[in-house]
Amino acid sequence: xxxxxxxxxxxxxxxxxxxxxxxxxxxxxxxxxxxxxxxxxxxxxxxxxxxxxxxxxxxxxxxxxxxxxxxxxxxxxxxxxxxxxxxxxxxxxxxxxxxxxxxxxxxxxxxxx
Amino acid sequence: xxxxxxxxxxxxxxxxxxxxxxxxxxxxxxxxxxxxxxxxxxxxxxxxxxxxxxxxxxxxxxxxxxxxxxxxxxxxxxxxxxxxxxxxxxxxxxxxxxxxxxxxxxxxx
Numbered sequence: 382x383x384x385x386x387x388x389x390x391x392x393x394x395x396x397x398x399x400x401x402x403x404x405x406x407x408x409x410x411x412x413x414x415x416x417x418x419x420x421x422x423x424x425x426x427x428x429x430x431x432x433x434x435x436x437x438x439x440x441x442x443x444x445x446x447x448x449x450x451x452x453x454x455x456x457x458x459x460x461x462x463x464x465x466x467x468x469x470x471x472x473x474x475x476x477x478x479x480x481x482x483x484x485x486x487x488x489x490x491x492x493x494x
Numbered sequence: 495x496x497x498x499x500x501x502x503x504x505x506x507x508x509x510x511x512x513x514x515x516x517x518x519x520x521x522x523x524x525x526x527x528x529x530x531x532x533x534x535x536x537x538x539x540x541x542x543x544x545x546x547x548x549x550x551x552x553x554x555x556x557x558x559x560x561x562x563x564x565x566x567x568x569x570x571x572x573x574x575x576x577x578x579x580x581x582x583x584x585x586x587x588x589x590x591x592x593x594x595x596x597x598x599x600x601x602x603x
Contacts, residue, residue, distance in 0.1 A: 385537075415590060424581075425538065425593040474537045481526075481587050485537035 383409045383479045387486035394465055395494055401461045402489045404475030410455035411477035416448075419472040419488075431458045465493045498582045503598040506576075512569040514597050516582030519563040524586050527558060529567045531578040532596075538581065541567065572601045 384407040394400050404414055412433045417425040429439045429450050437450035449461040458477075462469055470493045476485040499517040506512040518527065528543040542549055542556045544565075549556045555568040569576055581596040 387537075417593075424595050425532075427590060427592060430590055472535070476537070476591070478588070481543070482540050483591050484540065485530075488535070488537045490535075 383407075383477070383482075383484040385475065385477050385484050385486040387473075387475055387489050389489060390487060391490040391492075393492045393494065396466055397464055399461055399463045400465055400491060401459055402473055402475075402491075404458045404460070404477070404486055406456045406477045406479075406484075409477070409479050411458075411479065412455060413478045414452060414458040415476045415478070415483065416450060416458075416460050417474045417476070419474060425474060428460075462491065465491070467493045469493050498584055498594055500580075500582055500594065500597045502595065503600070505600050505602060506569075506572045508574060508601055508603050509571055512572040512576065512599060512601070514567040514569075514580050514582075514599065515564065516567070517564045518582070518584045521562050521584050525584050526587060527556065527562075527565050528583045528585060528591070529554070529556065529580065530583065530591070530593075531576075531580045533575075533578045538593075541580075572599075574601050574603065577601045 386405045388403045414431040416428045419425045427440050428443045429437045431437045431450050431452040433452045439445045452458040472488050474488040476483045526545050529541040530538040532538045542554050544556045558565045579596040579598050
């Protein structure tokens with residue numbers, strides 16, 4: 382199957398700083414990528430849909446000014462958590478759609494102190 | 495999107511078949527049944543999907559009832575590495591995946 386990578390795999394930052402997470406499709410081009418967040422012992426929650434060359438579409442309740450998404454190329458989407466706070470600590474997972482399947486990255490664990 | 499209902503947890507002995515049920519009684523004609531799984535602290539992994547016919551691949555088999563109101567994912571010979579949360583999702587093609595609570599499958603020796 383198609384391979385999606387994420388970087389970094391884990392990050393620890395201080396409260397108030399911004400953190401950027403990269404999502405790359407390694408062997409295919411993805412016009413659409415998705416960003417999910419997962420808290421411990423909970424299911425994945427869709428945050429936003431990222432379309433190459435256009436603004437991301439955010440799910441209800443997700444602050445677009447806090448979670449900045451950029452999808453500047455067909456192989457890269459980035460999620461920036463701005464002014465991170467401890468409650469933003471979570472597992473962030475991206476995915477990319479190819480034909481009728483969605484392939485997921487390995488996830489990025491963010492811990493905000 | 496149609497709502498799905500899955501048991502919260504199941505156990506299976508290693509080497510035996512794991513049969514994971516999913517109810518989707520409100521599925522509409524153009525919606526597919528997708529199965530993903532998530533091993534602890536990893537991203538979800540695609541398993542299989544189908545519309546109305548039974549499907550089989552190297553990982554699993556998907557059995558969809560004739561009325562399409564329920565389906566069963568079958569792992570023919572479960573191993574310890576199959577321990578994961580399994581998600582049944584019903585969506586139209588190219589729609590975004592919305593995850594429910596899934597079934598936590600524990601495979602024991």
